[in-house]
Amino acid sequence: MIKRLTWRVATVTEIRQETPTARTLVFDVPGWPGHLPGQHVDVKLTADDGYSAQRSYSIANGDDGERVELTVQQVGDGEVSPYLTEVLEVGDQIELRGPVGGWFVWRPHSSPPxxxxxxxxxxxxxxxxxxxxxxxxxxxxxxxxxxxxxxxxxxxxxxxxxxxxxxxxxxxxxxxxxxxxxxxxxxxxxxxxxxxxxxxxxxxxxxxxxxxxxxxxxxxxxxxxxxxxxxxxxxxxxxx
The missing domain is CATH 3.40.50.80 (Nucleotide-binding domain of ferredoxin-NADP reductase (FNR) module)
Known part of the structure; x- marks a missing residue:
C-alpha cells in the first residue's frame, strides 16, 4: 500500500541569495522521512482569509536528516514564488508535503557514469x-x-x-x-x-x-x- 503523504510544518533556518531573483531556502522539517536526489515537494501557502496556493519545487540538497533545501526562482506575476523570494524570513513557517517522485532520481549506489x-x-x-x-x-x-x-x-x-x-x-x-x-x-x-x-x-x-x-x-x-x-x-x- 502506498503511504499517503502528509503536510508538514517547515521552519526557515537559513536563506542564501543565488541570483538577484532566486534564493535558496533551508528548512527544518520535523518528522521528515528522507528523500532521494531528484525528488520534489509541494509547498502550500495559506492566507489569513483561508485562501491557499500550492506549487512544486525540486529539492536542492541530498538526504540530510530533517533538513530540506529549496531553490526558488521568482516568477513575475506568481502567487507563491514572490513570497518565497522576497518576503519569507528566517524563523517563518510554511507547509510542505513530500518527497514526491520516483522516476527522475539518482540512487547513490548506481555505478554507471x-x-x-x-x-x-x-x-x-x-x-x-x-x-x-x-x-x-x-x-x-x-x-x-x-x-x-x-x-x-x-x-x-x-x-x-x-x-x-x-x-x-x-x-x-x-x-x-x-x-x-x-x-x-x-x-x-x-x-x-x-x-x-x-x-x-x-x-x-x-x-x-x-x-x-x-x-x-x-x-x-x-x-x-x-x-x-x-x-x-x-x-x-x-x-x-
Missing amino acids: VLLIGGGSGIVPLMAMIRSRGKSDTPFRLLYSLRDPGQLYYAGELEKVMAGVEVAYLYTRTAPPDAGRAPGRIRAADLVAYGWPPETAPDVFVCGPTGFVEAAADLLTELGHDPAKIKTERFGPTGG
Whole structure:
C-alpha cells in the first residue's frame, strides 16, 4: 500500500541569495522521512482569509536528516514564488508535503557514469545529485545552460574543483570572455565535447524548460545514446 503523504510544518533556518531573483531556502522539517536526489515537494501557502496556493519545487540538497533545501526562482506575476523570494524570513513557517517522485532520481549506489544536463533553474535537482555523490567513485559530468553569468546558481560550489565532477557552462545570450564557446543554445557539439560518449552507457538526467529538454533529448538520441537511459523532467508556466 502506498503511504499517503502528509503536510508538514517547515521552519526557515537559513536563506542564501543565488541570483538577484532566486534564493535558496533551508528548512527544518520535523518528522521528515528522507528523500532521494531528484525528488520534489509541494509547498502550500495559506492566507489569513483561508485562501491557499500550492506549487512544486525540486529539492536542492541530498538526504540530510530533517533538513530540506529549496531553490526558488521568482516568477513575475506568481502567487507563491514572490513570497518565497522576497518576503519569507528566517524563523517563518510554511507547509510542505513530500518527497514526491520516483522516476527522475539518482540512487547513490548506481555505478554507471552520470551525465547531468540542466537548463536555467533545472539545475536544482541535478545539484541534489551532485551533493549526494559523497564518497562515491561514480564520475559525473554536468552541462549547465544559462543565459549569462549573472544567472549562475550555486556559484561557490560549482566553481570549486570537485574530484570526479566535471562542469561545463553553456551560455545562451552573454558569455564571459574566457567561455571558449560562443553564446547559443545547446547543440550536438556540446554533448560530444563535454558529455559522455554513448558507448559508456551513462545514466542521463535532463531538466529544464520544455523546449530545452526536448532539444537535448533529441540530440542525445541522435548521437546514439540509449533512450531508455535518458530521464527527463521539464517545467513550463505554472503561475509561479
